[in-house]
Amino acid sequence: MILYDAQRHIFHLQTEEFSYVMQILEDGQLIHRYFGQRVNYFGDHPLVLLNRSFSPNPTASDRTYSLDTQLLEYSTNGLGDFRESAIAVSYEDGSSLDLRYRQHRIYKGKKALAGLPSSYGDDDQVESLEIDLYDDYLDLTVTLFYSLFPETNMLAKSVKVRAGQRAVCLEKVLSLSLDLPDSAYQVHTLNGRYAQEKLWTISELRQGKFSIESRRGASGHAQTPFIALADEQVTEDSGQVYSAHLIYSGNFVAFAEVNQLEMTRLGIGINDYHFRWRLEAGEEFQTPEALLSYTNRGFSGMTQTSHHFIRKHILSGKYKEKTRPILVNNWEATYFQFTEQKILELAEVASQAGIEMLVLDDGWFGHRDDDNSSLGDWFLYQAKLPNGLAHLVQKVNEKGLDFGLWFEPEMISEDSNLYRQHPDWAIQMAGRSHRFGREQLVLDLTKPEVCDYIVKSVTAVLESANISYVKWDMNRNITNPSDDLANDVKQEFYHRYMLGLYDILERLTKAFPEVLFESCSGGGGRYDLGMLCYMPQTWTSDNTDAISRLSIQEGTSLIYPTLTMGAHVSAVPNHQVGRLTPLETRGHVAMMGNLGFELDLTKLSTQDLSGIKEQVKTYKAIRDTIQLGDFYRLSTKSENEKAYCQVSSNRDQAVLTYVKILAQPESPISRIKLKGLDPDACYDCDLLGRSYYGDELMRIGLDMPLIQQDYQSVQYLFNKKRGENL
Ligand code: DGJ
Numbered sequence: 001m002i003l004y005d006a007q008r009h010i011f012h013l014q015t016e017e018f019s020y021v022m023q024i025l026e027d028g029q030l031i032h033r034y035f036g037q038r039v040n041y042f043g044d045h046p047l048v049l050l051n052r053s054f055s056p057n058p059t060a061s062d063r064t065y066s067l068d069t070q071l072l073e074y075s076t077n078g079l080g081d082f083r084e085s086a087i088a089v090s091y092e093d094g095s096s097l098d099l100r101y102r103q104h105r106i107y108k109g110k111k112a113l114a115g116l117p118s119s120y121g122d123d124d125q126v127e128s129l130e131i132d133l134y135d136d137y138l139d140l141t142v143t144l145f146y147s148l149f150p151e152t153n154m155l156a157k158s159v160k161v162r163a164g165q166r167a168v169c170l171e172k173v174l175s176l177s178l179d180l181p182d183s184a185y186q187v188h189t190l191n192g193r194y195a196q197e198k199l200w201t202i203s204e205l206r207q208g209k210f211s212i213e214s215r216r217g218a219s220g221h222a223q224t225p226f227i228a229l230a231d232e233q234v235t236e237d238s239g240q241v242y243s244a245h246l247i248y249s250g251n252f253v254a255f256a257e258v259n260q261l262e263m264t265r266l267g268i269g270i271n272d273y274h275f276r277w278r279l280e281a282g283e284e285f286q287t288p289e290a291l292l293s294y295t296n297r298g299f300s301g302m303t304q305t306s307h308h309f310i311r312k313h314i315l316s317g318k319y320k321e322k323t324r325p326i327l328v329n330n331w332e333a334t335y336f337q338f339t340e341q342k343i344l345e346l347a348e349v350a351s352q353a354g355i356e357m358l359v360l361d362d363g364w365f366g367h368r369d370d371d372n373s374s375l376g377d378w379f380l381y382q383a384k385l386p387n388g389l390a391h392l393v394q395k396v397n398e399k400g401l402d403f404g405l406w407f408e409p410e411m412i413s414e415d416s417n418l419y420r421q422h423p424d425w426a427i428q429m430a431g432r433s434h435r436f437g438r439e440q441l442v443l444d445l446t447k448p449e450v451c452d453y454i455v456k457s458v459t460a461v462l463e464s465a466n467i468s469y470v471k472w473d474m475n476r477n478i479t480n481p482s483d484d485l486a487n488d489v490k491q492e493f494y495h496r497y498m499l500g501l502y503d504i505l506e507r508l509t510k511a512f513p514e515v516l517f518e519s520c521s522g523g524g525g526r527y528d529l530g531m532l533c534y535m536p537q538t539w540t541s542d543n544t545d546a547i548s549r550l551s552i553q554e555g556t557s558l559i560y561p562t563l564t565m566g567a568h569v570s571a572v573p574n575h576q577v578g579r580l581t582p583l584e585t586r587g588h589v590a591m592m593g594n595l596g597f598e599l600d601l602t603k604l605s606t607q608d609l610s611g612i613k614e615q616v617k618t619y620k621a622i623r624d625t626i627q628l629g630d631f632y633r634l635s636t637k638s639e640n641e642k643a644y645c646q647v648s649s650n651r652d653q654a655v656l657t658y659v660k661i662l663a664q665p666e667s668p669i670s671r672i673k674l675k676g677l678d679p680d681a682c683y684d685c686d687l688l689g690r691s692y693y694g695d696e697l698m699r700i701g702l703d704m705p706l707i708q709q710d711y712q713s714v715q716y717l718f719n720k721k722r723g724e725n726l
Contacts, residue, residue, distance in 0.1 A: 001013075001014050001127065001148075001150060002014075002106050002127050002128075002129050002146075002148055004104070004106060008023070008044075009023055009024040009025075010022070010023045010033070010042060011023070011104075011129065011131075012041075012042055013129070013146060013148050013155060014038060014148075014150070015038065015148065015149070015150040015151075015152075015153045015154075015155075016038070016150060016151065016153060017037070017038055017153040017294065017295055017296075017305075018035065018036060018037060018038050018153060018293070018294040018295075019034060019035070019036065019037070019038045019039045019042065020034070020035045020146075020148075020155055020292075021033040021034040021035070021042045022073050022131075024101045025047075027058065027100070028100030028101045028102075029067070029070075029072075029100065029101075030072075030073040030074065030099070030101050030131065030133060030144075031047065031070055031071060031072065031073060032071040032072060032073045032178070032179050033045065033071065035178060035180065035242070035292075035294060036240070036294060037240075037294070037296050047065070047070065048069050048070055048071065048181070048261075049064040049065060049069075050064060050066070050069045050261075051063050051064050052066070052068075052069065054068075055068035055069050055080070056068065056080040057080075058079075058080065066080060067079065067080040067081040068080055068081055068082055068259075069261060069263075070179075071179035071180070071181060071263070072086075072177075072179055073144070073177075073179075074086045074087065074099065074133065074142065074144055074159070074177055075087075075177060075179075075265075076088075076096065076097035076098065076099055077089075077095070077096055077097065078095060078096030078097075079096050079097075079098055082259070083257055083259050083265050084209065084255060084257050084265060084267060085172070085177075086159075086172075086173075086174045086177035086267065086269075087142065087159075087161070087170070087172060087173050087174065088170075088171040088172040088173075088272070089138075089140075089168050089169060089170055089171060090168070090169045090171055091138060091166060091167065091168045091169065092166075092167075095171075097135050097138070097140070097142075098135050098136070098137065099133035099134065099135055099142055100133060100134055100135075100136070101131065101132075101133060101134075102132040102133065102134040102141070103131075103132050104129060104130060104131045104132065105129070105130045106127070106128070106129050107127070107128055108123040108124075108126075108127055108128075109121070109122070109123040109126060109127075109128065110126045110128050110147040110156070111128070111145075113158060113286055113288070113289055114286055115286070115499050115502060115503065116247070116248075116286060116288050116289070116499070116502060116530075117247055117288075117289075117502060117529070117530050117533030117534065118156070118158070118247055118288075118289040118533070119147070119149075119154070119156045119247065119289065119291065119309070119313040119314055120313060120316070121147075121149060121312075121313050125149060125151065125152075125312075125313075126147050126148065126149050126156075126313075127147070127148050127150070128145065128146065128147045128148070129145075129146040129147075129148075130143050130144070130145055130146075131143065131144045131146075138163075138164065138166055138168060139163075139164025139165045139166055140161065140162070140163055140164055140166070140168055141161070141162045141164065142159060142160070142161050142162075143159065143160045143161075143162070144157070144159055145157065145158045145159065145160065145289075149309065149313060152305065152308055152309045152312060152313065153293055153294075153295070153305050153309075154291055154292070154293050154305065154309045154313070155291070155292045155293070156289050156290070156291055156292075157175060157176045157289065157290050157291075157292060158175050158286065158287050158288065158289040158290065159173060159174070159175060159286075159287045160284055160285065160286045160287070161173060161279065161284065161285045162279075162282075162283070162284045163279035163280065163281055163282060163283050163284075164281065164282075165281050166281060167278065167279060167280050167281055168278075168279050169276050169277065169278050169279070170275075170276070170277040170278075170279065170285055171272060171275075171276055172269075172272035172275070173269065173270065173277075173285065173287050174253075174267050174268065174269030174270075174287070175246060175248075175268060175269040175270075175287040175288050175289060175290035176244055176246075176266075176267065176268050176269065176290035176292060177265060177266070177267045178242070178244070178265070178266045178267070178292065179263060179264070179265050179266075180229070180242070180263065180264045180265075180266070181263055182262065182263070182264065183205055183206075183207075183258040183262040183263065183264045184231070184232055185205050185229040185230060185231060185232065185242075185256075185264065186202050186203065186204060186205060186229070186230055186231075186232055186234075187202070187203045187204075187205055187210050187227065187228070187229060187256050188200065188201070188202055188203075188227070188228040188229075188230055188241075188243075188558075189201050189203070189212050189223070189224065189226065189227055189228075189254070190223075190224035190226060190555050190556075190558065190559070191212070191222060191223060191224075192221055192222060192552075192555070193221050193222055194221045194522055194523070194525070194542070195221075195523060195541060195542050195543040195548075195576055196221075196541070196543060196548065196551075196552065197221050197523060197524035197525070197527065197540070197541050197552055197555070197556075198224060198524060198527070198540075198541075198552055198555030198556045198558075199551055199552070199555050200551075200554065200555040200558055205229070205256055205258055205264065206258060207258045207259070207260065207262070208257070208258065209255055209256070209257040209258075210255060210256050210257075211253060211254065211255035211256075212227065212253070212254050212255075213251070213252065213253040213254070213271050213273070214250075214251050214252055214271065215251055215271060215273045215274070216251070216477035216478065217250060217251060217442075217477055217478030217481070217494055217497060218249060218250065218474065218477055218478070218521060218525060218526045219248070219249050219250070219252060219525075219526050219527070219528040219530075220477070220525055220526070221521075221522070221523070221524060221525040223252075224527070224528065224559075225245060225246035225248055225252045225254065225268065225528050225529070225530075226243070226244070226245050226246070226254070226559055227243070227244050227254035227255075227256065227266065227268060228241055228242060228243035228244070228302065229241070229242045229243075229256060229264065229266060230242075230299070234298050234299065235298050235299075236298050236299050236300045236633060236635065237297065237298045237300055237301075238296065238297065238298045239296065239298045240294070240295070240296045241294070241295050241296075241298065241299060241301065241302045242266065242292075242293075242294050243292070243293050243294075243302050243306070243559070244266060244268045244290055244291065244292050245268075245290065245291040245306070245529055245559065246268045246269065246288055246289075246290050246291075246528075246529070246530075247288055247289045247290070247291065247314070247528075247529040247530050247533065248270065248288035248498070248528065248529075248530045249498060249501070249526050249528050249530035249531050250270070250494055250495065250497065250498040250530075251270065251271035251273060251274070251275070251494050251495075252268070252269065252270060252271050253267070253268070253269065253270075253271040253272070253273075254266075254267065254268040255267050255268075268290050269287060269288070269290065270287065270288065270495060271494075274481060274491045274493070274494055275491055275492075275494065275495065276490060276491040276492070277490070277491075277492055277495070278490050278492075288530070291309070291529070293305050293306070293309075299558065299633070300632060300633070300675070302558070302559075303557065303558055303559065303631065303633075304630060306558075306559045306560070306561075307559075307560075307561040307562075307630070307631065310529070310532065310559075310560065310561050310564070311561050311563060311628075314529055314532055314533055315532060315533075315536040315563070315564070316533065316536070317509065317513055317536065318513055318514060318516075319516050319536045319537075320536065321563070321628060323563075323623050323624060323627045323628065324516065324537060324563070324594045324627060325356040325357040325402060325468075325469075325516075326354070326355050326356050326357070326595050326596065326597075326616055326619060326620075326623075327355065327356065327357040327358065327359050327404065327469070327596040327597070328346060328347075328350040328355050328357070328358055328359070328596065328597045328598070328601060329358075329359040329361055329404075329471075329568065329596055329597070329598045330342075330343060330346055330358070330359070330360060330361050331361035331362065331406075331598055332544065332568075332570050332571065332575055332598040332599055333346060333598065333599055333600040333601070334346075334600065335362075335363070336362065336363035336368065336369050336370055336371075337363075337369075338360075338363065338384070339384065339385075340384075340385050340386070340387060340392055340395075342602075343358070343360060343392065343396070344392075344395055344396070344399075345602045346358065346600070346601055346602060347395070347396045347399045347401050348399055349601040349602050349604075349609070350399075350401060350597070350601055351399040351400050351401055352613075353601065353609065353612050353613045353616050354613060354616040354617060354620070355401065355597065355616060356400075356401060356402060357401055357402040357403065357404055357468065357469060358396050358401045358402075358403055358404065359403075359404035359405070359406065359469060359471060359596075360392075360403070360404070360405050360406065361406040361471065362406050362408070362473070363381070363384070364380065364381055364384065364385060364389070364405070364406070365377055365378055365379060365380060365381055366379070366381060366413075366416060366417075367381055367383070368381060369384075371438050371439060371440075371475075372413065372415060372439045373413045373415035373416060374413055374415070374416050375408055375411040375412055375413040375416060375418075375440050376411065376412040376413060376416040376417070376418030376419060376443070377416045377417050377418055378407065378409070378457040378458060378460070378461055379457075379461075389405075389461070389464055389465045390464055390465040390466075392465075393465040393466050393467065394465075394466070397466055402468040402469065403465070403466060403467055403468060403469070404467065404468060404469030404470065404471060404516075404518075405461070405467050405469070405470060405471070406470075406471045406473060407458060407461075407470060407471070407472055407473065408472075408473040408474060408475060409443075409454045409457070409458055409472065409504070410442060410443055410445065410454070410474050410501065411440045411441070411442060411443065411474070411475065411476070412425060412426050412440065412441050412442070412443050413439065413440050413441075414434075414439070414440075414441065418453075419441075425443055425444055425447065425449075425450050425453075426441035426442065426443065426444065427441065427442045427443070427444045427478060427479075427480055427481065427482055428444075428480055428482055429480035429481065429482050430482070432480055434480065435479040435480060436476075437475070437476025437477065437479075438475050438476050440475065440476055442476065442478050444482065444497075445496075445497045445500030445501050445504070446482075446492075446493060446496040446497055446499075446500055447500075448500075450500070451500050451503055451504050454504050455504055455507050455508060455511075458470075458508055459508070459511060462512055462515065467515065468514070468515060468516065469515060469516045469517075469518065470512075470515055470516075470517050470518070471518045471520055471539065472517060472518065472519050472520065472535060473520045473521065473522075473539075474519075474520070474521040474522075474525070474526060475521065475522050478494070478497065481493035481494060498530075502530070502534075505531075505534040505535070506534065509534045509535070516536070516537070517534065517535035517536070517537075518535060518537045518538065518539060518566060519531040519532075519534075519535040519537075519538050519539075520538065520539035522542055523539055523540060523541035523542035523543065524538060524539070524540050524541050524552070524556070526538075527540065527556070527560065532560075532564055536563070536564060537563070537564045537565070537566055537594060538560075538564055538565065538566060539566045540552060540553065540556055540565050540566055540567060540593065542576065543576045543577070544568050544569075544570035544574060544575070544576065544598060545570075545574040545576055545577045545579050545581070546574075546579075546581045546585050546586045546588075546589040546590070546659075546711070547577075547579060547581060547585075547659075547661060547711055548576070548577060548579075549567065549589050549590075550589065550642045550659060550661075553565065553567065553589070553592060553593060554633060554642065554644075557631050557633065557644075561631070562592065562593055562594070562626055562627055562629075562631055562646070563594070563627045563628065565593035565594060566593060566594050566596060567589070567590040567591075567592060567593030567594060567595060567596070568590055568595075568596040568597055568598040569583070569586045569587055569590045569595075569596070569597050569598070569599065569612070569615070570586065570597075570598045570599050571599035571600070572586075579711070580711075581711040582711060582712065582713075583608055583611045583612070584611065584712075584713060585659060585711050585712060585713040587611070587612075587615040587618075588657050588659065588713040588714075588715045589657070589659065589713070591615065591618070591619050591622070591626065591655075591657070591715065592626065592644060592646065592657055593626075594627060595615070595616075595619045595623075597612065618715075618717075621717070622646075622653065622655050622717060624648060624653075625646055625647065625648040625653045625654070625655055626646050626655065628648070628649060629646050629647050629648040629649055629653075630646070630647050630649065630676050631644065631645075631646055632644065632645045632646070632647070632674075632675040632676050634656075634672055634673065634674065634675065635672075635673065636670065636672065637668055637670060639661075640660065640661050640662055640664070641658065641659065641660050641661065641670055641704075642657075642658070642659045642661070643656065643657065643658045643659075643670075643672045643704075644656075644657050645657075645674045645675055645676060647675070647676035647677060651676065651677060651678040651681065651694075651720070652719065652720040653717065653718065653719050653720065654674060654676070654677055654683065654697075654717075654718040655715065655716070655717055655718075656672065656674060656702070656714075656715065656716040656718070657713065657714075657715050658670070658672060658704050658713060658714050658715075658716075659711075659712070659713040660704070660707040660711075660712050660713070661710070661711065662710050662711075663707055663708050663709050663710050663712070667706065667707065669703060670703065670704040671701040671702065671703050671704075672701050672702055672703075672704060673697070673698055673699065673700075673701035673702075674694075674697040674698050674701070674702070674718075675698060677694035677697055677698055677718070678694045678720070679693070679694045679695035679698060680693070680694065680695070681693070681694050681720045681721070682694075682720070682721040683697065683718035683719060683720055683721065684718065684719050684720075684721055685716050685717065685718050685719075686717065687714075687716055687717070688702075688716065691721060692718070697718070702716070
């Protein structure tokens with residue numbers, strides 16, 4: 001609920017779990033007062049009033065009030081707050097902003113953000129507040145947008161800047177800036193690299209600034225547009241966690257800054273690297289949306305909040321909260337070397353194994369036999385698939401499988417018809433030579449004709465055959481940003497690229513509502529909420545090794561729901577790290593996400609094939625629980641063991657997955673306590689041949705079997721007993 005106390009000029013935004021409080025001071029400054037565990041009422045708490053000679057005062061006679069020592073709601077540059085400002089501007093005769101409250105509006109529901117992906121909800125799920133701040137000298141309005149989702153404990157925030165009579169350059173404009181009065185926190189981020197994405201990383205906070213960022217034109221493998229501050233003593237189940245996401249897939253920054261008074265400022269938004277946006281008189285700039293949440297239920301509380309919110313208010317379309325097909329992808333099975341016959345053989349075995357979809361990966365178009373050519377030429381490679389795409393799809397469909405197809409639409413190869421016709425469509429910087437990544441260039445999505453070409457060419461393929469799924473890949477980052485729309489006062493390229501991409505995705509996903517879109521960027525190089533708004537799942541990582549996947553999937557699970565996470569069983573030795581892991585472990589780990597297979601099924605031993613059939617059968621029995629249920633990380637004695645529990649939303653079924661990485665002599669006992677079950681219900685476990693009450697499983701726990709080889713795992717299913725008890 002959003003309350004406004006007109007007498008005390010206090011806004012109180014209240015969910016089931018938190019309160020967010022702001023106050024307008026007499027001078028019109030919007031001050032942040034409180035964000036934390038819900039309070040019923042915010043009384044007359046004094047401001048931070050300090051008499052410090054090095055903190056400048058707006059009024060000469062009052063030395064106690066300074067912007068330098070206040071919790072500010074949306075800080076500006078140059079007028080006495082020395083922390084990292086939320087916004088910075090430059091204009092003909094200056095470079096500061098003095099924003100004062102002008103008016104506000106409160107209403108049911110939430111507006112969409114023009115040109116950008118954002119969260120959404122019905123009028124009974126979300127309430128919004130807009131506060132206009134105004135700079136008199138510049139005639140400039142900054143509108144702060146707050147949309148509160150009381151049941152899912154989330155606050156969506158964004159900012160719109162509108163120039164009045166005077167032109168102005170935005171040098172920086174964050175989506176969210178949050179001031180906290182203390183600094184006893186650790187910073188949690190998801191870092192990594194190609195094939196090792198989303199490693200959960202903990203950093204110490206101290207006076208000064210901690211930040212993560214991307215300058216790649218994509219959120220990237222190395223960083224995720226997410227940051228959390230957690231109590232130093234936080235655990236999985238208790239302790240305060242403040243977390244912020246950015247719904248954006250391009251260059252971003254997220255930081256936590258501690259000032260001289262040990263106050264913390266958390267910020268997230270578009271990176272100001274290569275960013276300068278010029279607003280002519282009357283023009284507007286809309287920032288991406290940030291999501292802010294608070295819990296005192298530890299990391300598990302943060303995870304549950306984030307998962308539920310993303311499933312309900314970020315994912316959209318037919319696959320919003322719908323289970324996903326089990327697929328086989330031919331990439332690691334054949335790479336570029338496939339024929340129609342090979343694909344049909346793969347489909348035949350997949351169909352016998354109960355798999356539901358075949359995805360044809362890279363190499364079906366232009367004359368692509370390796371990664372050096374043809375991107376942009378989205379027409380069939382006739383020599384490879386002489387009977388045509390529609391024919392192949394039909395044959396696959398006849399075997400009872402749906403069909404999915406790989407694209408990399410944002411790219412162009414030098415060796416392509418498209419490049420020969422439109423060399424100027426590749427991003428290029430005047431006077432500089434191209435820089436290549438995987439021998440390819442990036443199309444300039446700031447050009448409307450390029451966006452139209454992509455929509456048209458992908459549409460033509462999707463209309464040519466019965467295609468149920470699209471894997472949308474993106475395999476290099478942007479260099480040579482061309483600001484050719486600009487003069488030297490503009491650096492708009494990177495953001496305009498994102499606007500172009502979002503426009504394409506909006507048009508294509510609207511035009512093909514039945515198609516399941518999966519985003520990919522060499523695995524998880526653009527696994528972010530911006531992409532998830534259009535494409536409800538992501539290829540988590542190119543690393544398909546089950547053991548490497550444990551940390552990748554665990555980091556991913558911290559904020560992103562299982563339903564968004566593609567996870568495949570691949571061959572051994574593993575193609576990325578050469579590891580030999582048992583088929584069972586590969587299956588158990590992949591079954592924690594949206595299960596797929598990525599190996600040549602036609603070359604498997606009878607034993608392995610029957611193992612895969614068994615995995616498919618098991619997955620079908622637990623798919624609702626895995627994809628639509630709740631995910632819990634379970635406590636283990638060391639990092640050498642991992643345990644997770646996935647529980648159906650009605651708590652009728654639970655799946656416990658336990659992996660022991662390296663075997664140990666005299667191994668310590670591994671007693672694992674489950675979470676999320678109904679304590680009073682009785683659950684059968686066929687594998688263990690007995691039943692347990694939920695409270696036993698959660699409070700006493702289960703001893704894991706003695707493991708005497710590396711990379712072993714177990715998966716226990718618990719089904720609620722119907723009728724009688726033990
Ligand atoms: C990178 C992806 O992550 C892989 O799964 C595969 O689709 C290749 N690109 C194809 O080029």
